[in-house]
Amino acid sequence: MSVVEQRYRAVLAVLAGATVTEVAASLGVSRQTVSGWKSRYQASGLAGLADRSRRPASCPHQASAEVEAAVCELRRKHPGWGPRRIAFV
Template sequence: MPWTTRDAMSLKQEFVALARQPGSNKRELCRRFGISPQTAYKWLERYEAQGQSGLQEKSRRPATSPKLTQTALEAQVIALRQAHPAWGGRTISCLL
């Protein structure tokens, strides 16, 4: 018996197609596909809002970072590091 190899996108498409049929049991489909109900409803909501492109994997990178270093300070650190390659972070931090 050969192994069935399918990518995640085709499985998502199949799940959404089956789940959107009238009278479908979404919990049973979740068990069959091996996903949680939260994931299933997330996929269905994304499909309703964005169509086929909503099933694509989304980046998990945060949209903002509250502790991000300001670009001006970053430029100063890089300039000092290039001018004095032997200096470490402690020395550069004390100077700035």
């Protein structure tokens, strides 16, 4: 049985009248996890029960593409320069 199927059965059990606590105890997960599955199922259906990426949407301190290209070019031209010299230039 796939992970989505297991989560779907847990949600169906809660919707059928079983308490979240009972379902969580039978699966060995927390009540918050089962409640989250239920909310995701109600919002998105079966697709909401699939695993989601934990990767952040953005990186606020990432350098722009232009700066990255300039640094790479400096590294190619001057392989002996370290990060302090490149930052200075």
